[in-house]
Amino acid sequence: MKKNYKLKLLTLLPFILLSILLIYFANLKDLATYNIAFVSTGIGIATFSISFSFLQYQFSPYKALLRSISNRHLIYCYAVVFISVIPLINLIINKTYVPAAGIFCIPLLIYGAILLPIISIEECNPSLLMEMSLSRNNISRYLNEFKFVDKAAKEKSEKLEFEWPDETPLHNVASKYNTNVISNDPFALLCNVVELALKNGDKKTYEQAITIYFILTDLCVNNEIVDYNSGSRFGINKQVSDTFEIILTQVVAAKNIPLLSIIIYKTGDFVKEKALRQQQATSPYDDLIDIMVKYAKTALDNNPEFAIYISSLCRELSQKGIHDPETGERKMFFSLHLASFAKYITIIGQEAVLKKNSDVLYRCLEDLGFLGCTAVKKNHFNVIIECLQGLVQLGREARAADVKCFWRHCSLDMTDHADQRIEWMVTWLPQVPEEDRGLLAESFGTAYSRLYGKKLIVSIEEIKGELGVKFTKSDEKHIENYADGKYRKTVDYSDFKEIKEFKLY
Numbered sequence: 001m002k003k004n005y006k007l008k009l010l011t012l013l014p015f016i017l018l019s020i021l022l023i024y025f026a027n028l029k030d031l032a033t034y035n036i037a038f039v040s041t042g043i044g045i046a047t048f049s050i051s052f053s054f055l056q057y058q059f060s061p062y063k064a065l066l067r068s069i070s071n072r073h074l075i076y077c078y079a080v081v082f083i084s085v086i087p088l089i090n091l092i093i094n095k096t097y098v099p100a101a102g103i104f105c106i107p108l109l110i111y112g113a114i115l116l117p118i119i120s121i122e123e124c125n126p127s128l129l130m131e132m133s134l135s136r137n138n139i140s141r142y143l144n145e146f147k148f149v150d151k152a153a154k155e156k157s158e159k160l161e162f163e164w165p166d167e168t169p170l171h172n173v174a175s176k177y178n179t180n181v182i183s184n185d186p187f188a189l190l191c192n193v194v195e196l197a198l199k200n201g202d203k204k205t206y207e208q209a210i211t212i213y214f215i216l217t218d219l220c221v222n223n224e225i226v227d228y229n230s231g232s233r234f235g236i237n238k239q240v241s242d243t244f245e246i247i248l249t250q251v252v253a254a255k256n257i258p259l260l261s262i263i264i265y266k267t268g269d270f271v272k273e274k275a276l277r278q279q280q281a282t283s284p285y286d287d288l289i290d291i292m293v294k295y296a297k298t299a300l301d302n303n304p305e306f307a308i309y310i311s312s313l314c315r316e317l318s319q320k321g322i323h324d325p326e327t328g329e330r331k332m333f334f335s336l337h338l339a340s341f342a343k344y345i346t347i348i349g350q351e352a353v354l355k356k357n358s359d360v361l362y363r364c365l366e367d368l369g370f371l372g373c374t375a376v377k378k379n380h381f382n383v384i385i386e387c388l389q390g391l392v393q394l395g396r397e398a399r400a401a402d403v404k405c406f407w408r409h410c411s412l413d414m415t416d417h418a419d420q421r422i423e424w425m426v427t428w429l430p431q432v433p434e435e436d437r438g439l440l441a442e443s444f445g446t447a448y449s450r451l452y453g454k455k456l457i458v459s460i461e462e463i464k465g466e467l468g469v470k471f472t473k474s475d476e477k478h479i480e481n482y483a484d485g486k487y488r489k490t491v492d493y494s495d496f497k498e499i500k501e502f503k504l505y
Contacts, residue, residue: 008115015111019104031099038102039087042109046084049113050077053120060124061200065192070123073116080112126193126205130212133186134219142186143225143236149180150235180235186216187243194247198254210263213247214270221284234283241287248295257303264306267292268313278326280317281337289314293344297351300360308363311348314341315367318383319374339386342371346390353397358406361414365394369421376428379436387425388447389504391418395451400499415451422447430460430467441469446504449478453494 031038053073057063083105090097122128132138182188190213197206217240220226226233244267251260267288274285293314296307318341326334349364372387374380395418403414412420426444429437437460445458448471457472477494480502491500 012111015107018107022103022107023100026099026103028099031103032096035091035095035098038098038106039091042084042087042102042105045106045109045113046080049080049109049116052113053077053116056117056120057124060121061202062124062126062193062196064196065126065129065189066124073119073123076112076116076119080109080116083108083112126197127208129189130193130209133184133189134212134215138184138186139219139223140225142182142184143220143223143232145182146180146235146239147225147232149182150232153180187239190216191243191246191250195250198250198256198259203259206259207262210247210266213243214266217284237284237287240284241291244288245291248291252295252298260303260306264292264309268309271313271317272320275317275320278321278324278334281321281334281340282330286337286340289317289341289344293347296348300351300355300357304357304360307348307352307360311345311360311364311367314344315371317341318371322374322378322380322383335380336382338380339382342368342383342386342390345371346393349390349394350397353394353401353403356401356403358403358414361394361398361403362406362417365391365414365417365421368394369424372421372425373428376425376432376440379432381436381440384425384440385443385504388422388443391421392447392450392504393499393501394418396496397499399496419451422451426458426469429469443504450493450504453478453496
């Protein structure tokens, strides 16, 4: 929706034409006796139209979006007032001009009575306000102000940080970014629109706000004003993710499943679009997935279908990155971060174990299994290891929590289902380049050993003229030792109550 200035001007033309025709055909001398009526009628119409237009604000469900009356509305009101007093001015200067002034001004004032309520409705229209926030000038103004405020806040923060490299714990070394308060912040506007739309049950405005959030994200993140050198890029990334978390929290609190599905699925589509340009593993897009995973953990009780969708989304994003990798300077960074999507699936699965939701747990095992197969086919070491890690850990935790398979036709334990997915992966191992098979075979052997608590060795050997996988089982307990200086830790995987998650290499 736009302000349609051209349409307003075209609508004004008939009223101007009417004024001219009335003056042309009127007998101005006979109308001189009605001078007071012309003056009072004009002022009365102006008073009504202005009062009625301000009344529109009171009935608007989105009036909270305005901090004050808009300058645009005030300008139109001043124009109506000026036109209404033209007959009065003529009465003072030369009363013989009053009839002509009154006849000319009254149609224009009638137009004003129609126009002013429309203006007030537009100024409270959330669609119009959101579209205005996306203009090039507004975006540039916001980013320049954000850059300035962010720099000032960081300089102040640095003065107040009393840290020494060898006397500071690791959790306090991480970068700190301030949440800056900016006037006419488009992200804050979207949060307010979503809050009011949820309150008013306005699905159309809510959906538009979600769509505009993603458009605004692209406009800000990809703007040339935002750069890494000044550090403002990191601040904008945080602004994007913080806003998304606020909006998602508002929608979850509303307990409206159809509206919740809109933001979940639109976010999935948005990040998938970024995956077409190998950006799914970079900020702020991977931050959105992280926030969705946090929600998925809470959705298991009431909305498990959303948890399943988010798990599958993580698998798809990682698979897309494996099949269509980054080839530029970010190649190593991109490859490492693809494994985080497998970790997200594991996190959802671990919550499913705690909630004893074997249905969602089974879907997580499926996603890890299929993703793991893709990783082995493409020899993507980081994702292979993370998938193995997740399958083993979920199998061990499910066994310790005594989580049964949800399907009544299946007699397998969830640990067996985890084993099946590892077996899917290992069948592709002979296709891995020879120089990498040995290391991966050792990792698969460790994974099996951890899952069943007995030592098992995986090797790639020629079987009947073809490369195949050989399993050498043992009754020996699988025990791993860890050392850190004078400290020693032993993890006995034959103890099925032990569910310590130990990094797999």
